[in-house]
Amino acid sequence: MLATWSFIFTTCLLLSLFSTKAVATGNEDKSEAREPSCSMKDNAPQNEGAQRPKVAVIGCGPGGMFFLHALAVKRRTLEEAYDAEGLAAFPEVTVYEKASDPGGVWRPNTETEKAGSVNMFGGLWSNSPSIDAEFFDYTFKDHFGGSVPLYLPRAHLLEYMMARVTTVEDIFQHVQFNTQVTWAFYNETIEKFVVETKNLDTEKDGVIEFDMLVWAGGALSELYYPRATHFRLRNGGFKGTIMHSADVVHIDSSIEGKRILLVGDSYSAEDLTLQALKMNAEHVYITSAKRRGTASSTSTWPGNKAESLRCLPTQVINDGTGVLCSEVKYDGDIGDYVPIEGGESWELEDIAAVIYCTGYRRNMRYLDEDLQYGCYSDEWSAPEGWQSQRNSLTKFVGNVETAEELSRSYYVCDNMYRHVLIDNPNMMYVHWRTVFFLSEIDATAWALAAYVSGETVLPTAEEMETRNYLEKLDELHTPWHRYHIDFEYAEATMPLYGDAEHWLNTPKNLTAGYGDYLREYISHALKLIARDQVAGGHGGDWGSYDKLSVRGEKLVDQLVQEYYGSRMFPIIEEETEWRTFRDIDPTPYESIYTGIKAAPLKGHWMDLGDDGDLLPHLSL
Secondary structure (H helix, E strand, O other), X not given: OHHHHHHHHHXXXXXXXXXXXOOOOOOOOOOOOOOOOOOOHHHOOOOHHHOOOEEEEEOOOHXXXXXXXXXXXXXXXXXXXXXXXXXXXXXXXXXXXXXXXXXXXXXXXXXOOOOOOOOEOOOOEOXXXXXXXXXXOEOHHHHHOOOOEOOOEHHHHHHHXXXXXXXXXXXXXXXXXXXXXXEEEEEOOOOEEEEEEEEOOOOOEEEEEEOEEEEOOOOXXXXXXXXXXXXXXXXXXXXXXXXXXXXXXXXXXXXXXXXXXXXXXXXXXXXXXXXXHHOOOOEEEEEEOOOOOOHHHXXXXXXXXXXXXXXXXXEEEOOOOEEEEEOXXXXXXXXXXXXXXXXXEEEEOOEEEEEXXXXXXXXXXXXXXXXXXXXXXXXXXXXXXXXXXXXXXHHHHOOOOOOOOEOOOOOOOOOEEOOEEOOOOOEEEOXXXXXXXXXXXXXXXXXXXXXXXXXXXOOOHHHHHXXXXXXXXXXXXXXXXXXXXXXXXXXXXXXXXXXXXXXXXXXXXXXXXXXXXXXHHHHHHHHHHHHHHHHHOOXXXXXXXXXXXXXXXXXXXXXXXXXXXXXXXXXXXXXXXXXXXXXXOOOOOEOOOOOOEOEOOOOOHHHEOOOOOEOHHHOO
16 A cells, blocks of 8 residues: 555656656735635646646746746645645646746846846845845744845845745746747637747747746836937937936946936936936936926935936937036827926926836736736725725815726726736746735745646636625725726825825824825735735744734834935935935844844945945945
8 A cells, every 4th residue: 555655656656757847827815704605626737647737928027937846845745745646736837938048137237138138237236124024934043044134135135036946846837948938828628728839949839728827027127218308308309318217237436527317216226326326416406297206206416416307308409518408297198108298397408318217017918818917996886885995184174075987096906916917827927016026926926826727726716706806905004006097096095195294294203194004005015915925834923914913013004114214304404415205214124934134235235336335435
């Protein structure tokens, strides 16, 4: 009997070790008490006859890597339990990655990269704190040997991710590198996904059928250019350099003494501004249509050599060396921004370069239209008599009646339920919607791994739509979300945003109310991530969708403090030459998994190199 069992287990183990690639998705949050328990076989992975489902994954950035890691952990659990039946039905996964190595946008940009590459430039650092990017099963202590600073260089984070995903097995044995997916569709006749590929080394084409398809191509898979601005600069004869932030390989001393204009005010603008000032640029202008991005919320810049302007380049001046920057409005007819007649304008002289920090778009053109997801929800409405829970703005505006028609949700896509396509639940997506993207991608990957491996099943399509609706209603309890969804609420709260003395506009401390406002926004996002952690058997233990755990609440506390400390820090005159948001005091922050305190930087951030060490001339 023992010999027979050993033979069965060994056979299954060999099958699992020598199988090719897979990826999938699905999740059921069993923690949500208000939702009925569902085990609908309609949407469960079909494994009749112990046939292993074949899963294709597109992309080997963080999404693809985390998915493979989650599957490796689940496979190891089956092996340690001697679960021959589970191993026999475990999915067979193939990952397609068009690049020659893993990492996605986290790989460094180099001189040899093709034009249009979305890779990060070499000197990039994280803009978000490391406390929400630590992995429960491979902590900073495990990798770095102890404490790490609150902000890390891109290279250190990529190294950390790569080490974590290979702790169980060499997940890259399941990846076909230099292989691009050129087309994918669902064949209803054979009930299979058909994936067409091209090997970029051999130019050979391939066509393979799969039971499940996981898109992990990344939300940052294609550069976005501001068409109208680009046209005006090119046709106006601008003599300086024009480029996208993704085309920046490295910012060095060649920028010294020059004036730079950035279009866009989000994370890449913030980081490029700091890099340019570190290399002694004379001045950096950060331009945007609304001045609502991260870079525009920065309290001060080193040496006061950068400024944020609410305008966009509209004309080339001074014989091609200057730019007129004007207030703009969005024109829906042309789909772009146009100058406001009589609006304010700025003449920016001697501009050496214009860099588009306008972000990226996801590229799904290689997927059949029926397999693409678009988060453009139809207008919807709340139930009659619906009222929001009491929140940080209730005492100022009361219970505002919702508008008859509400705008699209921030987190819910109408054609998708928690990362799976409602019309075809075997089509899945590893994507992110919150600002805590690495943690969200990881939780999503585990939830989908649980579905493709048969650990969890999905509710019916009707129940999916019902849960989506309830989740959209939950968003309305958070003032920040409701402001963008509900026109009536935006009208009611507009006077608060227009009051220069209100704590919404002058958050000098976290006790006046701004701390609660931030907490509501952050808590909602972390509950969404916690929900997927539960669904996937993830060990992060942030709590559930209904209630965060002690660990989850601790993370909220630190994230609220970090936002205030890094964005709203007091301006001290003797610190203005070197102070950046990354120079925040690390004392209040610690790992939610090990309790180890965050480490201070090795010096002022302006004095550090790309690797986090002091620049050579300062370390002598």
